[in-house]
Amino acid sequence: MKQKAKLFRTIFPCLLLVCLFLTACGNSRDESIPLTTLPPASIGTEVPVLPAESSQDGTDSPHNMTASSSETAASPAEPSSAPDTSTSPDPATVSITWEILREARTGASGQELVFAQYPVFAVAGQELPALSRTLSDINEQCRTQCIHFLDDAEENARQYQADIDPAYTFSQTISVSLTRCDEEIVCLVIGRTTDEGGPHPNNNSITFNLDTRTGESLKLSDIITVDETLKDTIKTLLFESYPELDFDATLLEQDLSDALTGNTIVWYFWEDQICISFPEGSFGFGHAEGSLGVLLPWQ
Numbered sequence: 001m002k003q004k005a006k007l008f009r010t011i012f013p014c015l016l017l018v019c020l021f022l023t024a025c026g027n028s029r030d031e032s033i034p035l036t037t038l039p040p041a042s043i044g045t046e047v048p049v050l051p052a053e054s055s056q057d058g059t060d061s062p063h064n065m066t067a068s069s070s071e072t073a074a075s076p077a078e079p080s081s082a083p084d085t086s087t088s089p090d091p092a093t094v095s096i097t098w099e100i101l102r103e104a105r106t107g108a109s110g111q112e113l114v115f116a117q118y119p120v121f122a123v124a125g126q127e128l129p130a131l132s133r134t135l136s137d138i139n140e141q142c143r144t145q146c147i148h149f150l151d152d153a154e155e156n157a158r159q160y161q162a163d164i165d166p167a168y169t170f171s172q173t174i175s176v177s178l179t180r181c182d183e184e185i186v187c188l189v190i191g192r193t194t195d196e197g198g199p200h201p202n203n204n205s206i207t208f209n210l211d212t213r214t215g216e217s218l219k220l221s222d223i224i225t226v227d228e229t230l231k232d233t234i235k236t237l238l239f240e241s242y243p244e245l246d247f248d249a250t251l252l253e254q255d256l257s258d259a260l261t262g263n264t265i266v267w268y269f270w271e272d273q274i275c276i277s278f279p280e281g282s283f284g285f286g287h288a289e290g291s292l293g294v295l296l297p298w299q
């Protein structure tokens with residue numbers, strides 16, 4: 001389990017390095033073009049198709065997946081009926097592609113003040129209309145967020161260039177990871193790095209866990225049993241993963257209960273594990289500790 005915790009600690013630094021690389025790419029682009037597509041390295045045209053985990057009764061249903069740790073295990077949810085295989089997509093052809101696009105605002109002299117990236121996703125290789133509609137909604141959501149960022153940052157960027165550094169450009173760069181893509185579930189993780197003139201960039205991520213057939217968003221409770229056993233498992237993993245932190249027992253209990261009861265846990269698949277993360281500020285910790293998280297094995 002400690003090895004899995006160490007693996008978790010390497011995930012976010014890697015995503016940060018990718019974001020920083022994309023930032024460099026964005027700043028080197030032609031400043032006169034307000035909407036551009038980044039180089040092919042940022043286009044998800046080759047997506048690995050991960051095989052679904054087979055359940056004991058052979059239905060391959062998300063409801064048959066369970067979470068456990070070396071100490072405790074969450075009990076599995078009730079098995080669901082087998083899906084209609086006549087309409088299920090072929091796992092060999094389910095894939096998602098994406099492009100990372102860029103929009104910018106410029107000053108009166110044409111100097112770029114701020115730019116922002118956003119992804120555009122599409123289904124490739126299979127007729128999945130429901131999933132395609134959901135991805136279109138995600139595309140619109142991401143572009144809207146991009147525009148709001150530009151609107152909010154433009155005036156501050158203008159003032160920063162006038163008063164501090166005329167060559168400095170505010171930015172929002174992103175990275176995309178497709179951590180699961182099969183006939184049951186599509187899992188997208190979008191990492192954002194924003195630079196608005198502060199001493200360091202800010203990083204956050206958003207996840208989308210989707211039912212491949214219906215396009216509907218999946219909650220953690222759709223995948224594993226969310227109960228007191230799971231809460232105890234997460235506590236144990238937090239203690240193991242962050243031995244240097246002094247957790248407040250009351251805050252830990254309250255924040256975990258609120259997140260699990262409200263089904264607001266941020267989670268995504270990572271290989272043969274489920275990554276659960278908590279936003280900065282959880283459990284009473286501040287910016288120095290950042291976003292905490294654990295990895296749950298599942299089968």
